[in-house]
Amino acid sequence: MAPQVTVDSINPKVIDCQYAVRGEIVILAQKLQQEIQAKPEAYPFQEILYCNIGNPQSLGQKSITFFREVLALCDHPAILAKSETQALFSADSIERARKILDQIPGRATGAYSHSQGIKGLRDTIAAAIEARDGFPADPNDIFMTDGASPAVHMMMQLLIRSEKDGILCPIPQYPLYSASIALHGGTLVPYYLDEATGWGLEVSELKKQLQEAKSNGITVRALVVINPGNPTGQVLAEENQKAIVEFCKEEGLVLLADEVYQENVYVPEKKFHSFKKVARSMGYGEKDIHLVSFQSVSKGYYGECGKRGGYMEVTGFGADVREHIYKLASVNLCSNITGQILASLVMSPPKVGDKSYESYIAERDGILSSLARRAKTLEDAFNKLEGITCNKAEGAMYLFPRINLPKKAIKAAEEVKTAPDLFYCRRLLNETGIVFVPGSGFGQVPGTWHFRCTILPQEEKIPAIVTRLTDFHKRFMDEFRD
């Protein structure tokens, strides 16, 4: 018999799942890159400028020295006692590595850990959350994961029983959410962020969408909030967060708080507040609200995407439900120990008085201030382009400009059976080597068009991006202007 597995016979949920961040445009970009390497004169540009994904180190961002010193020492503890090590590594990285190894049963960095992660590292993380929020955090509430994505999948797997279960998600959203809901067979209940008010999150919109979902027979189980926003870059005001907590409490919804950009705030008038801090400051405790906060080592100023570290802090569930979350964590045994160690480090970096403190602060602030400048430069550049408006990047790593495409361009896109924003991004890539992700991958108000642009290319490349983009956009508009 011939092999039986065809696209017609695989899980339709897998077929339904979309993941634009690594979709068509990125595959095209990789193809162009290979062609340029083989034949540099093939295109009018010599390199692909990736603005498609929050992957800072792939674009030249340096890792934080202290973190990498500790990881190296934990990988090869045999050198800890050698005199040469004193010359190669900072004194506090050696001390920290020893401390971490003492926290690991048997000092075995090559062993599976507790399913939730090494207890000592969870103690460190819980203490850091307490220091950040001013409210208690319990190490037993921490589930360490290979980045935030597996944590999100775990919660979707727990909550979604069928297509009658809905998850309220922002539109635009990071497509991990739509992909995970599709894979687990649930229904994405969209709520629209208000572009006109800087991607504002209105509780009236949440209520409206919740009611509409209910009237369609959907049981809404959770609300996803991404703060700072991805792909939209807004930072929620504390008052707004209180209203969201109140809404979740009133409706008995799980608040899934994607807080992976908590260190990425670029404007002095905004500050990150964790949803747990906000809920606790309102007097709401374990018994009042289900709350899950996601954190990752991939974002912040550290940008350690490849290490796949992160955690979720799970509060407000009964012991019996917690057992099932624990079981889900157990089925994959544990997250990788290097990522676990790094998660403890980003939550507990060098402190005043530590040998590495000043160099650490210089590295951290260098990255964050440069990101703020890049965000501003790109935002200004977008706002100068005909038919493009762009909200401020208050936080995160992205801009999500809106493009008012001429009718002629929309028609040209339709003729090649392509979404108009994809049409624009594909042209941009082919003519300039710049990679944006079309807004349709994140969701947008029907009839509007956007794209996501990261602020991550190294600062010296930003002028070239602005120039190429500006020239391309002018040509594009000259060709298609109505």
Next chain:
Amino acid sequence: MAPQVTVDSINPKVIDCQYAVRGEIVILAQKLQQEIQAKPEAYPFQEILYCNIGNPQSLGQKSITFFREVLALCDHPAILAKSETQALFSADSIERARKILDQIPGRATGAYSHSQGIKGLRDTIAAAIEARDGFPADPNDIFMTDGASPAVHMMMQLLIRSEKDGILCPIPQYPLYSASIALHGGTLVPYYLDEATGWGLEVSELKKQLQEAKSNGITVRALVVINPGNPTGQVLAEENQKAIVEFCKEEGLVLLADEVYQENVYVPEKKFHSFKKVARSMGYGEKDIHLVSFQSVSKGYYGECGKRGGYMEVTGFGADVREHIYKLASVNLCSNITGQILASLVMSPPKVGDKSYESYIAERDGILSSLARRAKTLEDAFNKLEGITCNKAEGAMYLFPRINLPKKAIKAAEEVKTAPDLFYCRRLLNETGIVFVPGSGFGQVPGTWHFRCTILPQEEKIPAIVTRLTDFHKRFMDEFRD
């Protein structure tokens, strides 16, 4: 409104999922360990002897020096050029780290990689598979994963559409399979390994179970084979493998080959053959059979469980199905880079002439020969116990002895609403500190009772395990003998 998520309202597939390897006995063991630490005189033993999980480094197995040197250097490449590094690290580890960094785009070990893993590392792995099998391997068929577990989940997610889709699994089996099938809502179609012939895998049994499943309206999509076996430790003969390949080809089934114990073979008369090599040697190529091979850095002589590295080699699927597998890999972005590097290292360790070669071989063979001795000692000890028979551990890391429990013991277990094998394991743990996993977690012929015992405690502890087990078993039989 009070929080709404209770055990009655979570995904029933999560409730159905069982994962014994980290189940009740292990939780009890952790509790005892804490009690002993607090109050050493509380129990007649001073330490818990974990024989429950294939986690060698948690029990004192040392990591392979060369692998850890390379990992440390890749974590902190800034020291590569320093003179002190020459004194601390072997020359070939420095050379290998440089080579690996050259294979990583931008030398960025902190960046997300290609969704399937870093291309250069996949080239290394494919070359190693070719060298192992004598048949071509394509780096584009390699999907690197955080250990083998996520790879298994990915294939289950791809193949299972509903409870009408079945997966043929060995009984006894490693509970990752039953857990993953339950989580994805499919049906486990059991086939029984024949204990009397050393856990033989009979194709007649496969055919029988396939027919029975079909007559129950189940579409069987895949066959899981674990070779060397977990928890059963047998190594399949090549002729047997050929018959299995033929069966999968005839029935159009995906052959899911769990080959994570490929380096763990302890008897001279048996040899590991990959299913891909067997299929290709029969003349079956891409168009003839769907074949997925799982490999992990957690097993072998390296036992690097905490690093969460591994890969699957996916062959025989059409390009359109492959795109969906790629998409599933993309949704989690990529596996951790440390694990990816380690997977390339275990598949391509030091070679004759390399500076580390001799010390590497000494470390490797020291571990493997000690594992073989431990397997034999434990097997012999089990076979000396009244009512216990134990097949040979030809490979893997486990023994799965059968215990002929007295009727009185079964009755006593029933009175406390406990499976008889769990009853035995719980008593054993409480009285000796030895942790076995009851056979019911792996599946067994109804009415028979077993437990899984790893061969991983350090060699100097084996005599104590044997003595304590022997004494306990005698007391147990004296209490319950019919």
